[in-house]
Amino acid sequence: MNRTMVGFGFMLLSSFFFAVSGPIAKTMYATGWSPGAVVLLRLAGSALILLIPTLLALRGKWGEVVRSWRMVVTYGIVSMVGVQLLYFLAVQELTVAVALLLEMTSPLLIVFWLWITTRIRPATVTFIGMALSLAGLMLILDPSSSHISLSGVLFAMGAAVCLSSYFLVSAKADSGIPPVALTGLGMAVGAVVMAVILLAGVLPADFILEPVQMGAATVSWMVPLAQIVLFTAGAYVFGIWGLRMVGATVGAFVNLTEVPFSVIVAWLLVAELPTHVQIYGGLGILGGVVFIKWGEVRQTRRIQRAVVLSDPATGPLSLADVQAAASDPAAGAAEGEEAEDKAAGARELERAREWT
Numbered sequence: 001m002n003r004t005m006v007g008f009g010f011m012l013l014s015s016f017f018f019a020v021s022g023p024i025a026k027t028m029y030a031t032g033w034s035p036g037a038v039v040l041l042r043l044a045g046s047a048l049i050l051l052i053p054t055l056l057a058l059r060g061k062w063g064e065v066v067r068s069w070r071m072v073v074t075y076g077i078v079s080m081v082g083v084q085l086l087y088f089l090a091v092q093e094l095t096v097a098v099a100l101l102l103e104m105t106s107p108l109l110i111v112f113w114l115w116i117t118t119r120i121r122p123a124t125v126t127f128i129g130m131a132l133s134l135a136g137l138m139l140i141l142d143p144s145s146s147h148i149s150l151s152g153v154l155f156a157m158g159a160a161v162c163l164s165s166y167f168l169v170s171a172k173a174d175s176g177i178p179p180v181a182l183t184g185l186g187m188a189v190g191a192v193v194m195a196v197i198l199l200a201g202v203l204p205a206d207f208i209l210e211p212v213q214m215g216a217a218t219v220s221w222m223v224p225l226a227q228i229v230l231f232t233a234g235a236y237v238f239g240i241w242g243l244r245m246v247g248a249t250v251g252a253f254v255n256l257t258e259v260p261f262s263v264i265v266a267w268l269l270v271a272e273l274p275t276h277v278q279i280y281g282g283l284g285i286l287g288g289v290v291f292i293k294w295g296e297v298r299q300t301r302r303i304q305r306a307v308v309l310s311d312p313a314t315g316p317l318s319l320a321d322v323q324a325a326a327s328d329p330a331a332g333a334a335e336g337e338e339a340e341d342k343a344a345g346a347r348e349l350e351r352a353r354e355w356t
Helices: 002-029 035-049 051-057 062-067 069-093 096-103 106-118 124-141 150-170 179-199 222-246 248-270 276-306 319-327 329-334 337-355
Strands: 212-214 217-219
Touching: 002 035, 002 069, 002 096, 002 212, 002 222, 002 248, 035 051, 035 069, 035 179, 035 222, 051 179, 062 069, 069 096, 069 150, 069 179, 096 150, 096 248, 096 276, 106 124, 106 150, 106 276, 124 276, 179 222, 212 222
Parallel strands: none
Antiparallel strands: 212 217
């Protein structure tokens, strides 16, 4: 119980640290900083903070980094540069809450991606969550509102796509690179890529070394910059620790607290709040995400129950065995009783998919 409570606390800290980054970045934009400049310093600073933990975690495992270099590079470009740059570009044109709520549609995108690639029908509860999220998305866009920027919406949805990639890559259990090391390497790759983008003139690089207004206080530009770097590194580190203690499912639910955290911080620092219609839309998206996560858990349990055990000498059937038997029942009959068990399990699996 104590371990679970500690993990829950780590996840709350991670969620809070992620939430405050947007409002703090927006205070820097008000003085003339460009999103590209903020992202570069955020990634470079976080990579420096995680340098020693990364090196310690990679002792004796550099061969795994060489074998997985494509994943590391993709992780740095998409999950680090893509998520952060597109989100900060969205925050520049939308309120923090609206940008974050649009980014929170990433679970919906993951469901569609897995449905297309695996051809496994999502659970009925997942469909309910998808419908709620889509309805909430329509309210967030609020056609009657004059504050919605089309480019801001596109940036936020692009951040959602990149965030989906982040979740899918981070969830890979077969990677031999420790989570902290993967984060540190991704930050380093992202910083290099961001530097190249700015040096090539693709995006403006405006570094304004002037005081920044944060709420009612005027502070040095180094204060919000240091906060962003520390909060970014802390968010990833506490998130990794928390996920190891409470698991991915509970962690995903706790991550939803990032939205109210961001609304509160944005109200205190930059005095902005979403409209009432957008608040209802946000509740719809959050409710949809909860149903989507619930559907994932239900479907996993149904599939596990549908996979039958074969002869003890051969061990349990894998999901691939069951799917193969389902696709070719005639071949299953020719293989004898074990194949018949596979076919029976396949039929049960198909029924589970149909009714979940």
